[in-house]
Amino acid sequence: MSQAQATAFIRALAAANPSPRTELEYRDPFTLLVAVVLSAQTTDAAVNRATPALFAAAPTPAAMAALGEDGIAPYIRSIGLWQAKARNVAALSRLLVERHGGEVPRDREALEALPGVGRKTANVVLNVAFGESTMAVDTHIFRLGNRTGLAPGRTPREVEDMLVRRCPPELLRDAHHWLILHGRHVCKARMPECWRCVARAHCNHPDKAPLPPGR
Missing domain, CATH: 1.10.1670.10 (Helix-hairpin-Helix base-excision DNA repair enzymes (C-terminal))
Known part of the structure; x- marks a missing residue:
């Protein structure tokens, strides 16, 4: 072409x-980040069915970290690869609290250092949450x-x-x-x-x- x-x-x-606009449902950069991590190898529709209850129970990185892998798992069992995703969401939430003051960083390197976050996920967050042309x-x-x-x-x-x-x-x-x-x-x-x-x-x-x- x-x-x-x-x-x-x-x-x-x-x-x-x-x-x-993205078809993922989210409230803020954190819930967007989690939704994108959960969407790997599954549909946005499946993620959107699972996340309202999860985000109601744990709307912040601190709350999600406190929920932990075992607490996250029941909310996302309908999603493919839910065990690994529960582990990653719990771990990235802890790192957001420990390294970034509970905020999602507006930095590719910092985003890609989070569990479950690769280049594609970082690009989505930078674009949708922070308005960058990725x-x-x-x-x-x-x-x-x-x-x-x-x-x-x-x-x-x-x-x-x-x-x-x-x-x-x-x-x-x-x-x-x-x-x-x-x-x-x-x-x-x-x-x-x-x-x-x-x-x-x-x-x-x-x-x-x-x-x-x-x-």
């Missing part, structure tokens, strides 16, 4: 959804970048770096929302709904799905 195509692709998504590459964006030709890469970091280079700077802050939502709801893994794609004219995917019979 050429730079002109890439710009047109992203602008088409922007025009269709001028005010995108690109969080999840499985949806990785697939979309390679499928469409928008940002082909062998690793999430390669896709991220190319998207950052190709995205118009004024759109970068919201671009990961547009791309995640597009990958989740339109450019799906098994059957992309190309007939619904507002950026279809700019996409280089060679096997665009036709309109299903009866539609």
Whole structure:
């Protein structure tokens, strides 16, 4: 995909959804951080069903640390990998209290030093909680970048770096929302709904799905 195509692709998504937002439900940077950690390899909808009761019981890092791994676990058993996630949420909450005064740091290195927090999670928190122009590459964006030709890469970091280079700077802050939502709801893994794609004219995917019979 050429730079002109890439710009047109992203602008088409922007025009269709001028005010995108994460589908995770949260109250503040801490609850956002926990929700993103819990969302690894599971759906935002599943996380949103579990977190209201968890956040009511432990709305702050201190309260979550006091709840501990065993106290967190019953709230998130419906989520994949819940044992490891309970352990990570308890540990990162303790570190937020011990190292950061109970606040979520606005610093990539400090965020990535927390248990269960990798580059993608740090990018989401920096973007959504603190308004920074980061690109969080999840499985949806990785697939979309390679499928469409928008940002082909062998690793999430390669896709991220190319998207950052190709995205118009004024759109970068919201671009990961547009791309995640597009990958989740339109450019799906098994059957992309190309007939619904507002950026279809700019996409280089060679096997665009036709309109299903009866539609």
